[in-house]
Amino acid sequence: xxxxxxxxxxxxxxxxxxxxxxxxxxxxVTSLADAGLSLRRGExxxxxxxxxxxxxxxxxxxTGVYRPQEGNVLYRSRGGREVSLLDRKPHQICRLGVARxxxxxxLFAALTAFENxxxxxxxxxxxxxxxxxLGMPWVRRAERVSDEHAHDLLAFVGVQHRSNIIASALxxxxxxxLEIARALATDxxxxxxxxxxxxxxxxxxxxxxxxxxxxxxxxxxxVLLIEHDMRLVMSVAMNVVVLNxxxxxxxxxxxxxxxxxxxxxxxxxTPADGGDGDAAPx
Amino acid sequence: xxxxxxxxxxxxxxxxxxxxxxxxxxFAGIVVALVTGPGGSEGHYSNGLRHGLLAPRxxxxxxxxxxxxxxxxxxxxxxxxxxxxxxxxxxxxxxRWQSPVVRLVSYGLLLVVAIVYPMHISEFWRVVAANEIAIxxxxxxxxxxxxxxxxxxxxxxxxxxxxxxxxTAYFTGRLPIHAPFTLNPFxxxxxxxxxxxxxxxxxxxxxxRLRGDYLAIVTLGFGEIVYEFAKNQQGITTGSxxxxxxxxxxxxxxxxxxxxxxPSLPYYYVSxxxxxxxxxxxxxxxxxxxxxxxxxxxxxxxxxxxxxxxxLKYKLMAFAIGASTSGLAGVLFASKVxxxxxxxxxxxxxxxxxxxxxxxxxxxxxxxxxxxxVLTWLPELLRTHVxxxxxxxxxxxxxxxxxxxxxxxxxxxxxxxxxxRFAEAGLEGADALGPTPGSGLTx
Numbered sequence: 001x002x003x004x005x006x007x008x009x010x011x012x013x014x015x016x017x018x019x020x021x022x023x024x025x026x027x028x029v030t031s032l033a034d035a036g037l038s039l040r041r042g043e044x045x046x047x048x049x050x051x052x053x054x055x056x057x058x059x060x061x062x063t064g065v066y067r068p069q070e071g072n073v074l075y076r077s078r079g080g081r082e083v084s085l086l087d088r089k090p091h092q093i094c095r096l097g098v099a100r101x102x103x104x105x106x107l108f109a110a111l112t113a114f115e116n117x118x119x120x121x122x123x124x125x126x127x128x129x130x131x132x133x134l135g136m137p138w139v140r141r142a143e144r145v146s147d148e149h150a151h152d153l154l155a156f157v158g159v160q161h162r163s164n165i166i167a168s169a170l171x172x173x174x175x176x177x178l179e180i181a182r183a184l185a186t187d188x189x190x191x192x193x194x195x196x197x198x199x200x201x202x203x204x205x206x207x208x209x210x211x212x213x214x215x216x217x218x219x220x221x222x223v224l225l226i227e228h229d230m231r232l233v234m235s236v237a238m239n240v241v242v243l244n245x246x247x248x249x250x251x252x253x254x255x256x257x258x259x260x261x262x263x264x265x266x267x268x269x270t271p272a273d274g275g276d277g278d279a280a281p282x
Numbered sequence: 283x284x285x286x287x288x289x290x291x292x293x294x295x296x297x298x299x300x301x302x303x304x305x306x307x308x309f310a311g312i313v314v315a316l317v318t319g320p321g322g323s324e325g326h327y328s329n330g331l332r333h334g335l336l337a338p339r340x341x342x343x344x345x346x347x348x349x350x351x352x353x354x355x356x357x358x359x360x361x362x363x364x365x366x367x368x369x370x371x372x373x374x375x376x377x378r379w380q381s382p383v384v385r386l387v388s389y390g391l392l393l394v395v396a397i398v399y400p401m402h403i404s405e406f407w408r409v410v411a412a413n414e415i416a417i418x419x420x421x422x423x424x425x426x427x428x429x430x431x432x433x434x435x436x437x438x439x440x441x442x443x444x445x446x447x448x449x450t451a452y453f454t455g456r457l458p459i460h461a462p463f464t465l466n467p468f469x470x471x472x473x474x475x476x477x478x479x480x481x482x483x484x485x486x487x488x489x490x491r492l493r494g495d496y497l498a499i500v501t502l503g504f505g506e507i508v509y510e511f512a513k514n515q516q517g518i519t520t521g522s523x524x525x526x527x528x529x530x531x532x533x534x535x536x537x538x539x540x541x542x543x544x545p546s547l548p549y550y551y552v553s554x555x556x557x558x559x560x561x562x563x564x565x566x567x568x569x570x571x572x573x574x575x576x577x578x579x580x581x582x583x584x585x586x587x588x589x590x591x592x593x594l595k596y597k598l599m600a601f602a603i604g605a606s607t608s609g610l611a612g613v614l615f616a617s618k619v620x621x622x623x624x625x626x627x628x629x630x631x632x633x634x635x636x637x638x639x640x641x642x643x644x645x646x647x648x649x650x651x652x653x654x655x656v657l658t659w660l661p662e663l664l665r666t667h668v669x670x671x672x673x674x675x676x677x678x679x680x681x682x683x684x685x686x687x688x689x690x691x692x693x694x695x696x697x698x699x700x701x702x703r704f705a706e707a708g709l710e711g712a713d714a715l716g717p718t719p720g721s722g723l724t725x
Contacts, residue, residue: 110581
């Protein structure tokens with residue numbers, strides 16, 4: 001933890017999402033208890049933890065789906081604007097530059113891959129229904145811009161050859177990548193990926209790994225990642241935060257976290273007889 | 283042992299599936315005999331049954347059923363050989379349909395028919411065309427925006443029609459309360475569209491946070507309020523007595539003086555003009571950013587919001603656009619018919635318009651227009667063919683059969699047809715009117 005302490009002054013300046021003391025309850029169930037993390041601009045941060053640890057709840061608090069009872073979520077945009085993400089609607093948060101994908105893929109099933117991405121690409125356009133009905137030149141221009149953007153992104157994630165196929169007819173791995181393309185089309189500064197590798201095969205996992213790296217390096221997008229696949233986490237994440245029962249029990253580099261006894265305990269349980277301490281989360 | 287007896291049972295010839303299907307074909311023959319046979323009447327309810335089942339005319343139908351059975355079961359292989367041929371023809375015509383030239387020409391031909399044909403029909407059918415078909419087509423096209431595009435179930439849609447009609451009465455000075463000025467009904471059109479639009483927004487703003495069934499109940503309540511208001515506020519709307527002598531359209535511009543009087547044909551052409559314009563504008567809208575946003579909301583509202591679509595804004599937009607179309611239809615109706623009573627705006631009519639939309643094919647503008655035209659024309663046609671009091675029985679039966687065998691409607695929209703296919707395949711995000719999966723997430 002000394003590493004984190006040394007970085008402290010630098011962290012303050014280029015943190016882009018600061019989650020502090022967030023507590024989320026559903027009736028008597030506490031989903032997040034005093035959780036906090038800071039996401040630095042340009043990094044890939046992984047959130048791991050056992051099932052039910054509150055990872056997706058955390059995402060939902062960040063994207064305006066849930067409203068936590070306590071705590072705050074601050075977002076600093078590249079322009080230096082500092083806003084709270086609480087009290088904002090999901091679409092407003094998306095327009096601020098925080099896009100997400102879903103654990104269970106949620107594409108617009110009856111639209112083509114291309115149309116799915118285009119919806120993301122045109123959210124900041126100002127064209128309205130009357131201009132669209134009358135076929136105004138600026139509407140056509142805006143359409144061309146979003147067409148191009150959508151094409152580029154489909155190529156970026158590698159499903160350009162499937163752009164006219166309806167989303168639900170795509171292979172599972174392609175649907176995952178299409179969902180990422182749709183999120184990227186909104187031109188985000190921060191991309192939240194909720195278990196992007198769930199249900200994919202080893203080859204698709206390798207593709208995903210390079211895709212996340214390219215999103216981070218080529219597009220300069222900060223990535224917050226929920227993932228169960230430790231190999232993927234270890235290879236793409238610069239830092240890791242571990243949640244258990246809604247609390248942050250450890251954070252640091254992947255290697256540090258892997259050796260943390262609290263993490264081992266969360267994943268494997270307390271050894272009855274003291275046990276050996278060097279087991280690591282898979 | 284059990285397997286042996288099962289084999290024996292299956293081997294019995296009358297248990298053979300092919301033989302058992304004879305029953306179904308014979309039954310179908312009897313049903314056709316009944317449907318096409320003489321109807322019942324008030325004095326003799328069993329008239330149809332007696333003459334349909336006991337008379338010798340049922341025999342050819344049963345024989346016909348057997349022939350069809352034989353053709354399908356014994357000549358089945360030949361039929362299967364025909365099938366690929368049929369699919370090539372169908373897909374070929376679909377491919378050709380996608381060419382803009384073919385589409386433009388077909389729509390042009392349809393328009394010419396719609397213009398020329400009514401010149402050669404009797405005044406009775408002209409009245410049907412102007413008073414019913416044109417009005418319902420316009421209503422259905424408007425409701426299609428709300429239900430077909432945005433997926434919002436609106437059961438109070440006819441209220442906006444009422445608002446348009448009463449606005450006409452108000453601005454032409456036919457209500458007990460007087461407008462500061464009286465206008466030609468033509469000039470009421472923009473005012474009525476604006477009023478319907480505003481009331482759509484007023485209704486939509488607090489209620490569009492609800493979804494699915496809850497929204498349906500709220501809109502139903504709104505429809506009732508407007509209806510009861512029109513019926514009971516005698517000092518304002520003249521109540522159930524109704525409003526009379528609403529003036530016809532007229533143009534007095536420079537040297538042009540034209541009055542739309544009693545004849546229906548001129549009114550039909552005005553309505554047709556509006557329908558063509560509205561269809562053109564809405565099809566542009568469907569393929570724009572707005573139309574895509576509506577589809578996204580309909581498919582998965584949570585994902586749409588997470589992708590940055592301002593869901594409430596777009597739902598309001600759909601509501602307002604639908605409402606203003608309804609208001610326009612209200613002006614046309616009030617001015618053509620010349621009198622309105624609250625009973626023209628009951629829940630029944632909201633549901634009827636909903637049926638028209640579903641029958642034609644939700645989300646498909648051409649389908650909805652065709653469906654509305656067919657379903658308003660049919661009861662009038664049946665009037666001369668069956669006992670007029672029974673004609674809505676046939677109407678109901680047609681709708682039931684249609685929903686069982688072609689739930690996507692007459693001319694389904696491409697997107698909607700896909701959704702129905704997914705629903706049948708048990709895939710997600712398919713329910714057209716119900717809440718989206720996991721929709722409990724957002725507030």
